[in-house]
Amino acid sequence: MTVESVLVVGSGSADLLAALSLKKKLPSLKVQVVSSSRLGIIGVGEGTVPYVVNFIHQYLGMDEYRFFNEVDPVYKLGVRFTWGKRDYFDYTFSQNQWAFQAPDLQRPSGFFARFGHHGIDLPGALMEKNKALPTRGAGSPDLPPAGNLVAWHLENHSFASWLDQSCEEAGVEMPEGEIKSVHQDETGSISRIELKDGQSLSADLFVDASGFRTELLGKILSEPFDSFHDSLFCDRAVVGGWDCKPGEPILPFTTSDTMQSGWCWRIDHPHRINRGYVYSSKHISDEEAEREFREFCPDLNTTRLVTFRSGRHQRVWVKNVVAIGNAAGFVERPN
Numbered sequence: 001m002t003v004e005s006v007l008v009v010g011s012g013s014a015d016l017l018a019a020l021s022l023k024k025k026l027p028s029l030k031v032q033v034v035s036s037s038r039l040g041i042i043g044v045g046e047g048t049v050p051y052v053v054n055f056i057h058q059y060l061g062m063d064e065y066r067f068f069n070e071v072d073p074v075y076k077l078g079v080r081f082t083w084g085k086r087d088y089f090d091y092t093f094s095q096n097q098w099a100f101q102a103p104d105l106q107r108p109s110g111f112f113a114r115f116g117h118h119g120i121d122l123p124g125a126l127m128e129k130n131k132a133l134p135t136r137g138a139g140s141p142d143l144p145p146a147g148n149l150v151a152w153h154l155e156n157h158s159f160a161s162w163l164d165q166s167c168e169e170a171g172v173e174m175p176e177g178e179i180k181s182v183h184q185d186e187t188g189s190i191s192r193i194e195l196k197d198g199q200s201l202s203a204d205l206f207v208d209a210s211g212f213r214t215e216l217l218g219k220i221l222s223e224p225f226d227s228f229h230d231s232l233f234c235d236r237a238v239v240g241g242w243d244c245k246p247g248e249p250i251l252p253f254t255t256s257d258t259m260q261s262g263w264c265w266r267i268d269h270p271h272r273i274n275r276g277y278v279y280s281s282k283h284i285s286d287e288e289a290e291r292e293f294r295e296f297c298p299d300l301n302t303t304r305l306v307t308f309r310s311g312r313h314q315r316v317w318v319k320n321v322v323a324i325g326n327a328a329g330f331v332e333r334p335n
């Protein structure tokens, strides 16, 4: 099968990144992204890991200066877990956080962790001080080799608009509309998608990036879904935040706090702190979760509820459909 055209269903972050990657790596490919502004995107997913930094700048070769100007990310050095016996535990992205052996020590750092683990490596020491990066002369950041130690917090709307713009500049076509019907050929492969406004879109390969709706892989091709609800209980999140107050520090890490029936993230941005309480609806009602969330974070403004499921489709590539992002699978775990 020769693939000359690809249609991506959805314009969330997974969808636009897929479209951008295809167009950057295979410029002659016709790539279309269809999305519905009425259905919108899930709008959570702001904490990243270093692979994302590598992917965007090294693999795709996107300009760092422009990215920083337009997206304004916050450097993320790791995750602070406030649970368990210790007051907190800082996990950093340096791959040898516990295996690192300083020249003057006889054992790796992990051996000494029971005496105290704060600041055990450089990113951990910076997290202790709420500092993002060491500086060179004149206060400019001393960046580590690309993407090795550092990830980002990305604000959804600025990341999405950077992705939108980058896709457009790369030559991705972006028709707007909601799926009305999906047509299959005699082999069961998808041949064409019709939108509610009458547009008809065809392609050789379809990327189902429609989020939890799984419009193609789940609804049309009926690929079985293996749920992980027996072991991963959380299925909802109440999400909110507040605008930074004058002088409020911007934390260069994601925080993951223990709650009664789940956990709560904190993701800092330059002008806003976002929080989300991920919980199990079998163990707490939405009203109680909202109350507990507000007691824990008194500065919250408005909140909204996000429902999700943990699990994955058995196959993510079926016939001429490849599912990515939440349409393929989702594993809820504390950041």
Ligand SMILES: Cc1cc2nc3c(=O)[nH]c(=O)nc-3n(C[C@H](O)[C@H](O)[C@H](O)COP(=O)(O)OP(=O)(O)OC[C@H]3O[C@@H](n4cnc5c(N)ncnc54)[C@H](O)[C@@H]3O)c2cc1C
Pocket (backbone or CB within 6 Å): 009, 010, 011, 012, 013, 014, 015, 034, 035, 036, 037, 039, 040, 041, 042, 043, 044, 045, 046, 047, 048, 177, 178, 179, 209, 210, 211, 212, 213, 215, 236, 237, 278, 306, 307, 308, 324, 325, 326, 327, 335
């Ligand atoms: C509680 C929670 C916390 C998370 N935290 C993180 C995190 O910290 N970091 C992280 O990287 N990820 C996180 N994620 C995952 C993150 O949400 C997703 O990886 C990311 O948003 C990608 O989503 P998506 O593009 O697959 O789906 P969505 O953003 O939902 O996009 C789906 C797209 O499909 C379109 N669509 C759907 N149906 C139709 C239709 N019928 N017709 C036309 N268009 C349609 C929608 O309009 C939308 O554009 C989290 C997820 C949850 C649930």
